[in-house]
Amino acid sequence: MRYASVNGERREAEPKLHGTCPNCDREVIAKCGQRRIWHWSHRGKLDCDHWWEPETEWHRSWKAFFPQAWQEVIHIAADGERHIADVKNDKGLVVELQHSPIAAEERLSRESFYERMVWVVDGMLYKRDLAAFRKAVDFASVTSDKQNRLILIPLTERAEIFRRWAPLQCPVFVDFGDEELQIGGFVPPERLLWHFLLDRGTGRVVVAPVTRASFIEFALNGSDLRYLALMRRDNPRRRYRARMSRF
Numbered sequence: 001m002r003y004a005s006v007n008g009e010r011r012e013a014e015p016k017l018h019g020t021c022p023n024c025d026r027e028v029i030a031k032c033g034q035r036r037i038w039h040w041s042h043r044g045k046l047d048c049d050h051w052w053e054p055e056t057e058w059h060r061s062w063k064a065f066f067p068q069a070w071q072e073v074i075h076i077a078a079d080g081e082r083h084i085a086d087v088k089n090d091k092g093l094v095v096e097l098q099h100s101p102i103a104a105e106e107r108l109s110r111e112s113f114y115e116r117m118v119w120v121v122d123g124m125l126y127k128r129d130l131a132a133f134r135k136a137v138d139f140a141s142v143t144s145d146k147q148n149r150l151i152l153i154p155l156t157e158r159a160e161i162f163r164r165w166a167p168l169q170c171p172v173f174v175d176f177g178d179e180e181l182q183i184g185g186f187v188p189p190e191r192l193l194w195h196f197l198l199d200r201g202t203g204r205v206v207v208a209p210v211t212r213a214s215f216i217e218f219a220l221n222g223s224d225l226r227y228l229a230l231m232r233r234d235n236p237r238r239r240y241r242a243r244m245s246r247f
């Protein structure tokens, strides 16, 4: 965890600091080594929230887009079950930052627990995912949906990441970091997230690219997401533009 309670204050881990877990009130230890980013850890192996995964630089860089008070927010369900949301905004939307793969059942239980949530998935966990996704996107058929969003239909669904992150109840956005991914030979104008959608007709995963900047704005203040859109083909350099849309 990034934050613990130290004498009633929300503090980041520092050497020799003693804190308590904001979720279970037990003692947590400041881990300030060289190998991993500084964090708080429960004594022993036991973590109070079994949904929690070890934090990476990727988690930290995403959390940093949001106000401190929205990071690592305790969420308590009506039946008393409690978990720590990575990010929860002032309108109650939870952004779960997921680095490691999780089983469909666990995904569903988190989605039902938080109700209003979106996933941001670290696509860079496995090298093979990037290679397969790069190919899938570059060779995908390009079309648009009723909302005029550009939709990529991958030629093959063999890329494991499509199976692993096929959407269930809540939206899934996959982050490939700074990797330059081309869409039919075209280099997108800005950094993107890849919104995985289920094509109800075929049951297959299709992909709607959305600008990362607009996703952050959406999570910060509820503004519209900007998806890429298909343009007329006469000017190949300007085939796509970003447009406003809700998911």
Ligand SMILES: [Zn+2]
Pocket (backbone or CB within 6 Å): 021, 022, 023, 024, 025, 026, 042, 047, 048, 049
């Ligand atoms: Zn705890």
